[in-house]
Amino acid sequence: MNLEGACVLVTGGTSGIGAATARAFLDVGATVTITGTREGVDAYPEAPKGAKYVQLRLQQREDIQRVAAAFDRLDVLVNNAGGTGGAAEPFDFDTAVTVNLNAVYHLTDRLTGALAASQLPQGASVVNIASEMSLFGSPWFPGYGAAKAAIVQLTRTFAVSLAPQGIRVNALLPGSVPTPMTAAFANDPEVNRMVADKTPLHRWGTPAEMAGPILFLASSMASFVTGHTLVSDGGYSIQE
Template structure:
């Protein structure tokens, strides 16, 4: 094995779903930097085009609404034969269960879990047929630990873990790997409401061992790792990139410690 090229993705095609902003944008840039030919797919074509511009000359943009199952199926055909598929898109409605409506619940499940199901099936089918590929889906620390107001979101992120594990078991014999990344708190458009509240923002920062939030770019390394030959024997795994949140959650520092 050539360890100097362990993380290189030269000659491989990568599709980043939700690549118009946040973690998706940084993942697309990182994959391109390692030599992949990247397609940035997003419902907002303008945002996808900006990501493609940032990622470099070989990157291109593609408009895709992940809530449209037929569109996901078309994308799996129209985008060629990708070696890497990354799904970062997600939504959240922060409300306590007794305040939640069924419409809001269904909205969160449709994107977070429903789109994951569609992507695993549509893109996974081609990878299984070709006998190679890596799929990376974003879960969350909320698949492990919750707080008031996170019911639907946490349920979907836990569901994603079991979906990718099942896909890993079913696709593995064909040489296809499926893994998840579970971030902690990250500076993205999805977390804007928290960032707008200084006390809330500080409280989340203090929950991690590193005492701060992550920048979206700090998740890109996990994506490159799971996409590359460096993770050739890694499948069905959940890679926590949470600054130590789940390691120290609920900690108490005794006097004098």
């Protein structure tokens, strides 16, 4: 995979898909930094051991600038952080777009110089985490869905603009995965069963099953892959 010793930044790497992804990179010998919104990593019991922690609040431009300035060289950026604000108090539309789209643009843009300094044979890699909601309409979380759909186009735009610097940019579209963000739905027996019944593989995915494709996209095995959208949803979206 040519990822041993790679410098990796996983935003939102304290739980769920982000934590599983950070562990996967640690397991292949990468040096990993994760981010969360709180001051210290002790607030996150699921955070992977062995990863460096920095605070990053996506709505704070100064946080984005501070985190980006800490890297002279970066081999892999996983733009995983984001969210809906929760089922009880969802983000308003503007906040959802700021957190799930604008922050991805600004962080990637700020880190372009560090990514261009990568010495990996396959070049630097950016993996943006979108959502299966990028592919179909949903009555839930309109700002989140719109932002994640825009992430797909942003991925293609960055893939073209950053290619001359040897930076590949791809997107992963996860399906239904139990995480702290989806807990309200995953823990509802009726919703859980409905999602499983509508999925050809008849179950929810796991965070580790999302980490595998992310690792692939960052690795030498995907060295000629850029601008691609990889769907990992058990077949759910092909029926919509």
